Amino acid sequence: MNADRRWLLKGLSALALIPAAALAQGFAGLGATAKGFAEVLPSTRLRFPADHGPHPDFRIEWWYVTAVLTDEAGAEAGVQWTLFRIALAPPDHGGAGWQTPQIWMGHAGLTTATSHHHAQRYARAGVGQAGVAATPFAAFIDDWRLAETAPRAPGTPASALGPVEMRAHGADFAYELALATYRGVALQGVEGYSVKSERGQASHYYSQPFFAVTGWIAPGGARRAVTGRAWMDREWSSQPLDADQAGWDWLSLHLPDERKLMVYRLRARAGAPYVTGNWIEPDGRSTRLDPGTIEVDPLAEAEVAGRSIPVRWRIAIPSRGLAIETEALNPQSWMATDFAYWEGPVRATGTHPGRGYLEMTGY
Numbered sequence: 001m002n003a004d005r006r007w008l009l010k011g012l013s014a015l016a017l018i019p020a021a022a023l024a025q026g027f028a029g030l031g032a033t034a035k036g037f038a039e040v041l042p043s044t045r046l047r048f049p050a051d052h053g054p055h056p057d058f059r060i061e062w063w064y065v066t067a068v069l070t071d072e073a074g075a076e077a078g079v080q081w082t083l084f085r086i087a088l089a090p091p092d093h094g095g096a097g098w099q100t101p102q103i104w105m106g107h108a109g110l111t112t113a114t115s116h117h118h119a120q121r122y123a124r125a126g127v128g129q130a131g132v133a134a135t136p137f138a139a140f141i142d143d144w145r146l147a148e149t150a151p152r153a154p155g156t157p158a159s160a161l162g163p164v165e166m167r168a169h170g171a172d173f174a175y176e177l178a179l180a181t182y183r184g185v186a187l188q189g190v191e192g193y194s195v196k197s198e199r200g201q202a203s204h205y206y207s208q209p210f211f212a213v214t215g216w217i218a219p220g221g222a223r224r225a226v227t228g229r230a231w232m233d234r235e236w237s238s239q240p241l242d243a244d245q246a247g248w249d250w251l252s253l254h255l256p257d258e259r260k261l262m263v264y265r266l267r268a269r270a271g272a273p274y275v276t277g278n279w280i281e282p283d284g285r286s287t288r289l290d291p292g293t294i295e296v297d298p299l300a301e302a303e304v305a306g307r308s309i310p311v312r313w314r315i316a317i318p319s320r321g322l323a324i325e326t327e328a329l330n331p332q333s334w335m336a337t338d339f340a341y342w343e344g345p346v347r348a349t350g351t352h353p354g355r356g357y358l359e360m361t362g363y
Contacts, residue, residue: 035090036089036090037057037058037059037087037090037091037238038055038057038058038238039238040058040193040202040203040204040237040238041193042190042193042202044192044193044204045191045192046187046191046192046204046206048157048158048159048184048185049134049135049137049158049159050134050135051134051204051206051234052132052134052135052137052161052234053132053133053134053135053137054085054131054132055204055236056085056087056091056102057091058087058236058237058238059086059087059237059238060084060085060086060087060236060237060238061084061085061234061235061236061237062082062083062084062085062233062234062235062236063082063083063132063139063146063232063234064080064081064082064083064232064233064234064235065080065081065082065146065166065179065211065230065231065232065233066078066079066080066230066231066252066345066356066357067079067166067177067179067211067213067228067229067230067231068228068229068230068254068345068355068356068357069213069217069226069227069228070226070227070228071217071224071225071226072224072225073224075112075113075224076112076113076329076345076347076355077110077111077112077113077217077219077224077226077329077345078109078110078111078329078344078345078357079108079109079110079111079166079168079175079177079217080107080108080109080110080111080343080357081107081108081144081146081166081168082106082107082108083104083105083106083130083132083139083140083141083144083146084104084105084106084107085102085103085104085125085132086102086103086104086105087101087102087103088101088102088103089101100124100125100126102124102125102126103122103123103124103125104121104122104123104124104125104129104130104131104141105120105121105122105123105141106120106121106122106123106130106141106142106144106168107119107120107335107337108120108144108168108169108170109333109335109343109344110170110173110174110175110217110219111329111330111333111344111345112219112329112330113329113330114330115219115220115330116330116332116333116334116344117170117172117173117219117220118170118335118336118337119168119169119170119171119173120337120338121141121142121144123141123142129141129142130142136148136151136162137161137162137164143167143169144167144168144169145165145166145167146164146165146166147164147165148161148162148163148164149162149163149164149165149178150162150163153182156182156183156184157183157184157185157284158184159184159185159206159208160181160182160183160184160185161181161208163178163179163180164178164179164180164211165177165178165179166178166179166215166230172219172220172221173217173218173219173220173221174217174218175215175216175217175218176215176216177213177214177215177216177217177226177230178213178214178215179211179212179213179230179232180211180212181208181210181211181212183208183210183283183284184284185206185207185208185234185284186206186207186208186209186260186278186280186284186285186286187205187206187286188205188206188207188262188278188286188288189202189205189276189278189288190288192204192205192206193205194235195276196266196274197266197274198274201237202237203235203236203237204235204236204237205233205234205235206233206234207231207232207233207234207252207260207262207280208231208232208234209231209232209252209254209260209262209280210258210260210284211229211230211231211232212227212229212230213226213227213228213229213230214226214227229254229355231252231254231260231356231357233252246267246268246269246362247266247267247360247361247362247363248264248265248266248267248359248360248361248362249264249265249267249296249310249313249358249359249360250262250263250264250265250358250359250360251263251264251296251313251315251326251346251356251357251358251359252356252357253326253346253348253352253354253355253356254354254355254356255348255352255353255354256352256353256354257282258282259279259280259281259282259352260279260280261277261278261279261280261317261322261352261354261356262277262278262280263275263276263277263289263294263296263315264276264277265296267362273296274291275291275292275294275295275296276288276289276290276291276294277289277294279317279320289317289319293317293318293319294315294316294317295314295315295316295317296313296314296315297313297314298310298312298313298314299312299313299314299325300312302328302331302332304331304332304333304334304342305334305336305340307363308363309331309334309342309360309363310360311327311328311331311342312325312326312327312328313325313326313358315348321351322350322351322352323350323351324348324349324350324351324352324353324354325348325349325350326346326347326348326356326358327346327347327349328344328345328346328358329344329345329346329347330344330345333345341359341360341361341362341363342358342359342360342361342363343357343358343359343360344357344358345357345358346358
């Protein structure tokens with residue numbers, strides 16, 4: 001076994017030592033101590049295009065895109081593309097190349113009403129197998145890519161990206177999509193400072209929810225032309241969850257008149273969940289929805305991968321006149337990756353009909 005492979009396996013073995021409670025929360029010990037890593041501060045103001053790139057002083061971050069799609073026959077589908085950067089140790093505890101403590105992990109998914117497909121990739125940082133650049137923006141792991149194909153249009157906000165290609169594949173699926181928007185990003189929380197618990201754990205968090213999408217998907221091998229809308233999330237932190245939080249239920253929705261909604265419910269092992277989100281206007285103005293102003297309740301569960309998963313939800317925001325129910329396109333949308341979770345497209349009905357994505361961890 002050569003030295004390069006030994007260093008990669010050493011990093012993957014370290015991932016296996018993350019406590020079970022942290023695995024339930026998600027990735028990289030999200031509720032563990034952040035000693036030695038950078039802190040998320042409310043005074044920080046996000047900067048573009050720099051913040052499209054990596055933040056290696058923080059423990060974890062991700063570039064995460066979901067798309068809700070319709071093919072030429074009117075059938076609905078959804079895709080996910082995610083690249084995680086995970087630091088196994090603070091930046092001053094590692095070397096260069098294969099000895100860096102930085103690990104990359106990629107997840108891709110494709111969901112239809114009758115099938116769910118997923119794939120996973122790993123890479124060690126510093127050797128060219130995976131990475132992210134801010135300008136021009138490009139995120140990749142092996143031949144999976146999320147990258148600008150041309151500069152942003154003149155006169156668009158500095159946070160806007162130019163046309164973006166997104167592609168990934170697994171053993172039984174593939175997709176290749178073109179994403180485009182002229183709008184800037186929407187800052188989540190308050191000016192990009194997103195609080196996750198009453199004790200003040202937080203992340204830096206912004207979204208680009210205004211992508212229009214064209215391209216093709218191939219569930220099971222046969223290509224289908226599709227159009228739709230995509231939502232990109234960018235988030236980084238060193239301790240985004242409290243140690244007592246068991247997992248989350250996160251929802252993004254494309255609503256009528258180009259309005260957008262993001263809500264999340266962080267479940268505690270004891271006591272009430274922490275529920276908050278943001279309401280996003282068509283021009284990108286984003287308003288935090290404070291805890292206590294949103295009602296998020298599971299309505300029905302399905303048996304998925306040997307566990308009960310809530311796949312139908314009720315969401316009410318009285319201040320916005322919103323009362324909706326969401327239903328999963330495919331209740332069996334289980335991402336059986338090393339860090340397993342539920343991820344799939346949903347449709348909303350009620351006062352604000354729409355489509356979006358639901359992610360649930362810790363079940």
